[in-house]
Amino acid sequence: MLDRMFDPNAVAVIGASKSKGKVGRAVLENLIAASNNIDIIPINPKDEEILGLRAYPSILDVPKEKNVDLAVIVIPARLVPEAVEQCALAGVMNIVVISAGFKEAGIEGAHRERECIALCDKYGLDMVGPNCLGIIDTDSGLNASFAANMALKGNIAMMSQSGAICTVALDWAEKTNVGFSKFVSLGNKADLDENDFLQFFDNDASTAVIAAYLEGVKNGPDFIRIARHVSQSKPVIIVKSGRTSVGSRAVSSHTGTLAGSDAAYNAAFRQSGVIRADSLLEMLDMSRAFSSYPLPKGRNIAIVTNAGGLGILTADACSSAGLTITSFGESTINELRKILPPAANLYNPVDVLGDASADVYARALEIVLVDTNVDGVILLVSPQAMTDVTEIVTKIVDTIKGSEKPILCNLAGGTRVSEGENLLQKNGIPNYQSLERAVDSMDALCTYYSIRKKKYVPSGEMSVDKEIADSLIKDAISNRKRILGLESMGILSSYGIRVVDSRIVKTLPEAVRVSEEIGYPVVMKIVSPDISHKTDVGGIRLNLQHADDVERAYNSMVSDVHRFMPEARIAGIQIQKMLSGGKEVIIGMNRDPQFGPLLMFGLGGTYVEFLKDVSFAVAPIGAEEAKHMISSIKTYPLIAGVRGEAPSDINSIVDALVRISQLVTDFPEILEFEINPLMVMQDGKGCVAMDVRFTIDVK
């Protein structure tokens, strides 16, 4: 149905106006200026004709045979809900609400917005906005916006949660000759949101690249599912603001979006194949790269320059981005030797020297391009005394346009490169403003090539005993036990995770008896809902070898805890088999407001606490993602085995992660969760949960 929104037979402008400076006039003018054959119908109770077009007092007055597919609403907010309903009654199923004064404006506005949403649901309407700049389709010739610049034709579909950022992008694009297929200002996303447009752009034949500025996503799990699918066919590049906590606060005051934690966004974007841009310009740069060039088949980059210094800086930037400065084949070197002077550098980066003619430049580029060790080229030109930048660009434009490998240009300088820059632009070839920006975009192209190759494999069916876990969690809820500790190890067992042999005792004789049953050495831990860091209050005793040890430990532990935390309630003492020779890791989960269960993995102890050496993924995950989580921490070598040390049983961690993923997906009542530590034994010997902590939603 969104097809009709972007390519309507007729469009009505509710609130169309004659008065200069009014948004209702700007929209009408934009529609008229862009339209080829779309019927434009002003709606205004006061005028019979506006800008030469027949106007109607209400959408209900427009004859049915006009086939109005889209209404653009630019009237005061308080009148919008009624207008929306009238659209529905008139059979106009697509609406763009430009008017502001909704959720962003306080309680009354939020109420109005909910009214509109209810109407959309009731009548099955599709609504963009409210509080937006409008929409543009360069194919159909629709400019239903009050933007000052009309988009040029192109293959980038862009959406933005900020109308102002739409205007920045359009203005930038006009200057740099970058075209769009569709352009959508999302506004408050009351009805249609990024997920709807991701799907729509995916199916849109004129769109090759999808770009977005987002302050948050409305439905995280759907976003992951949809983006994962879309990114397999088209690159999805998103700049997400509110990265830092300071930025997030600013987001809240701006549009009322509750920004998810940045770790969750990073994980979700990675898991769904979204390319995350670090800035607005980077998003535009990258989109332009995808829009203009074929994808490279690998990360082997050649650099061609007439300035050694720029070559080095580019090599630095490539290397930081994880791109390889490729080694050329022998024939490449030989061919370069034939055309370049003796002082030139034939190896990568190729330095054609400051006095290189346009012919030499062009020939060097061609030689490098045919080398099978080259996946992409960064081409640098500095305006040296003998350099005719314009002539060089003239010579190479056709090579770039016909190339099956991306060639990203940086004409470095100002005045003397302007003409060359314009020439590139006229030919639809971007000139990156700095070598770093060219390198970042090359990185995006190369990264997307691997995103496409990676297939998502969901986890298979796990053999778990959901009923046991269910009854344990229900028990906790009915007893209003928000925090579950060691006593809840049964939940883990029921999901197939091995737990340490462990029992809770309440008296010293019981402690000794249980220790003998479990077998020495044992560990004793205090069990208390009030104590989260047991070590700090003397609540853990290790390596107890016989009954005497147990007695001493029992007495001193109880007295220590009373001393350090007199207010702590002691639920009992836990006796555990002491295991050694393993590595301690942590598996945690908390619920992200946008994406739901966010899994965390890291090595135990200080690694997590001070070095933040942890990885994240949004559940549910399969084995591949679990492997990625494990191998992406910096301390991975410590469990993979270093210096002849036997590797830990990584497969068992993968299994545990996937099972935890299933557990927290099955039970939304689990708000937070941590196994700390999970003791991982040598390869083949599995892993054992030593302690656990659940936070249950008991409301």
Next chain:
Amino acid sequence: MLDRMFDPNAVAVIGASKSKGKVGRAVLENLIAASNNIDIIPINPKDEEILGLRAYPSILDVPKEKNVDLAVIVIPARLVPEAVEQCALAGVMNIVVISAGFKEAGIEGAHRERECIALCDKYGLDMVGPNCLGIIDTDSGLNASFAANMALKGNIAMMSQSGAICTVALDWAEKTNVGFSKFVSLGNKADLDENDFLQFFDNDASTAVIAAYLEGVKNGPDFIRIARHVSQSKPVIIVKSGRTSVGSRAVSSHTGTLAGSDAAYNAAFRQSGVIRADSLLEMLDMSRAFSSYPLPKGRNIAIVTNAGGLGILTADACSSAGLTITSFGESTINELRKILPPAANLYNPVDVLGDASADVYARALEIVLVDTNVDGVILLVSPQAMTDVTEIVTKIVDTIKGSEKPILCNLAGGTRVSEGENLLQKNGIPNYQSLERAVDSMDALCTYYSIRKKKYVPSGEMSVDKEIADSLIKDAISNRKRILGLESMGILSSYGIRVVDSRIVKTLPEAVRVSEEIGYPVVMKIVSPDISHKTDVGGIRLNLQHADDVERAYNSMVSDVHRFMPEARIAGIQIQKMLSGGKEVIIGMNRDPQFGPLLMFGLGGTYVEFLKDVSFAVAPIGAEEAKHMISSIKTYPLIAGVRGEAPSDINSIVDALVRISQLVTDFPEILEFEINPLMVMQDGKGCVAMDVRFTIDVK
């Protein structure tokens, strides 16, 4: 004497030419075009007159009364040494050699370069180059270069090791209306180098900002000493290429500079107060900021925007850069409330909304500026439908020019902000191309404010016994012992570092006897010049409690080592008192080719190895720098004391670092060095070196 180089009475061009396209003509033309009252004298044996100027066959033929202070040499490389000597004989003491064909061109060229250096030394000449673009002074009207663009007048002094990067910077500056006081292409730095020009620029009244592109520094220790001084009065901003190993390789092939390790450059720049730019554009951006604005007095930033989205992105960028998004005083909020509509955001970032007039914008800026909680402002303008960017800029230009706080602008967009951008430029105010670039430059301004406040305090005199260390090292050299291990603990002791009670034994009975003398528990370690990772081959036994333990350990250790490393020579077995309850840290040193002794500090074990959680400083260091090294590792909380744990004796580590700094400064024969571990006890209880390894230069 460099004063005369940049402001000569007369300048001779050796190799001046009539032929178009020749460098010898370009230089002459540039000199003529720029000069007001400098006498320009072409030297060419074939012509009596060039471009209307009287020419002489040789510099020796120029009459003495011409007072030639500077000769620019543009003849073929093979003729250069002779010309240099003739200059000296003619009394011309300043020379710029533009000609290429020296060190960069192979063995013969390197020989020629050494000839020139010898002549400079012999006659006391000052020489720039060879292989450079030339020099420019906008004050005296000297353009002794073949650059296509003349620099505009300004207060930035720039030097560059790459001539091509000079042309990029000049061309960029012409377009963006940025001016320079002096401009120097360093070329091969055969004689004059960055250190000379740092000092010269420091004393140059027309220079307020010093910028440089470097591929390496020629004399590291001098650089630190000089830059440390200069950066106290003028900001020094350097982009150093060859950051990564790939980039470094490219440097080597480019100018033959041996690039020091990046860690050493980072440390040296930090220690000397140099601001390191990450890219050429960042260096230019930052220089421009220093050139145009007063220094902020702190890191509290206000953001003024007409686009909420841009405000959030800017808050993100500020926060990442460690800038504070300040909280306004009450009166600021009240004043803003008076002029802004209800939907505007009065708090930081201030959102004046999309339809804000120029007056409102200007007023909001003024209100924010007077707030004492604001040290600097980032001003953002997006070209929304109702926005008249040019009018806004017109209204605020005077405020910016008169402001005592920096106001960095980002007019975001393209076509519709061009006029505003030009207007800013015409007034000498930079428009940053992206909000991120504005934020980075603001960060540089704020950082420089703290650099100036920080004073360098060298370490005081240490009580050390240099003679003992000297004789131990001389012994090693005369015995050709390249690697010293535990047997060299005496070197540490002589420099006042406590070492563990430890002896080397060769037989089992001796081992038992020594263990009893030292007192149990003890540790045993293999001593072998061939074994660097003792644990890997079973070469360490801990916690030996009595004679039986010692016997078992002795036998199994010897057999293990034989098994794992049959070729290893065993020099003996070391018996040490086992210390516990301390934290293990590492102090290391290796010699950087540029900067000399590079000290390293980190926590022992995996922290160093996998997490690279270490800090560096170039010796000699004082206590302040040692404290900085210790506190800048991420695992610092582990030694500072966490969760009620007693802090480690950090003062004793400071003392050890300063003593090691002195040791490695006193003895250049120590090539590499590591105490691993240094056992740090609780606060007040000191630290003890447990093991040490020296690499001695025995050649």
